[in-house]
Amino acid sequence: MTWFADHVGEVLGLTAQHVYLAGLPLLIGLLIALPLGWLARRYRVLYAPFTVGTGLLYTIPSLALFILMPFIFGTRILDPVNVLIAMTIYTVALLVRTVADALGAVPDHVVQAARAMGYRRVKRFFAVELPLAVPVISAGLRVAAVSNVSIVSVAAIIGVPQLGLLFTDGFQRTFYDPIIVGIVACTVLALVFDLVILLATRLLTPWQRAAGGRA
């Protein structure tokens, strides 16, 4: 693994790109999925079209979606923005159903109690329903995070720099080292994303620990 020792800087640079391309869509996707999931929960008619529609988006294979982005949004071909948009679409596709189901799983008696205590709709959502939905949403977010990290590496085919470039580079030169370093780095990065979300969930749901387990 002398190759890795000689190229640490390069690998770190690509890792930073990878974090950006996989992480930012996760945040934007969550911000988009929250209101959509809320709408799907609030208005029953919207649940089926929203979840089926976003589910259909998720069926489109990643490489095809990357290439369709400039065609649909008029962005430049082979621009990293295409990857950001495509990954955001995947994140939203995974999370809308999760958010709707998570909000639906908030116990009705808790919502009733909050209403009786004078919480109006907006405040009730942010102070009661959303915090209680965090564990389920976080489970969905973890799935999205791990698959985002893996899917982003496909963008190396269209020349967007991130850890996937190590794969194409190694393949073109029939050289194993960069490919193996890339696979390890991708897997470790997925694990780090997963741990960060787990940690954030712990911080956001202190009552789960206070109760000595699941609330």
Place this chain on the structure above:
Amino acid sequence: MTDLVLAWLTDPAHWTGQDGIIQHTLEHLGYSAISLLIAAAVAIPAGLVIGHTGRGRFLVVNLAGAARAMPSLGLLFIMVLVLGPRLSGDAAFLWPNLIVLIVLAIPPLLSGAYAGVEGVDPAARDAARGMGMSGSQVLLRVEVPCALPLLFSGLRSATLQVIATATIAAVAGLQGLGRFLIDGLAVHDFPQMVSGAVLIAVLALLADLVLALVQRYAVSPGVSGRRLRERVRRRGPDTLAEGLQVR
């Protein structure tokens, strides 16, 4: 741009021949079907047994998580570089790629089969045992039919995974619809790339739709709740309470 893509797609010359749309679609479907069949032959029995006995649960849960983190592009390249030189002719590109497709299809199939059996209502299982069914009868006549919805969702995600990875595998020399993306990219033929991307998206959507239809007819209406819903629609909501009591 749209008319360039339409022009490409409607040009009869692009549909026929060795590099035509029809040929590449058949190849894509063929690779996907073979990989899924082999993966299913391994993963579904294993998942059913793990769900039935409860042994090896740890393995299934972790395998599914680890597989999701695996970058498929890296796996394809490693496999072609390692196995390719040991095989000759077309097989040098075919089998290394197919092996990756099979490996990636196994975890969703395994966890679908496992979770399906695991989630069967214990009362149904006990009733089957009380009726004198043996272990394998309980599995095949009660647990498998009840597990079908989750088994199908595993099959559907495995199918999407395989179709997507077979597309990427064009970089590693596999035929199929991915060729239009990769060959188009090499010569900067953007209409060809977009046309290929549209064809792949349509193929994936159709495959999922077909499986959804098969699922609708394969899953017993008693399990999916469809019969109950139909009765409610015909006779009014009172049936719902009655039906739920029976359940």
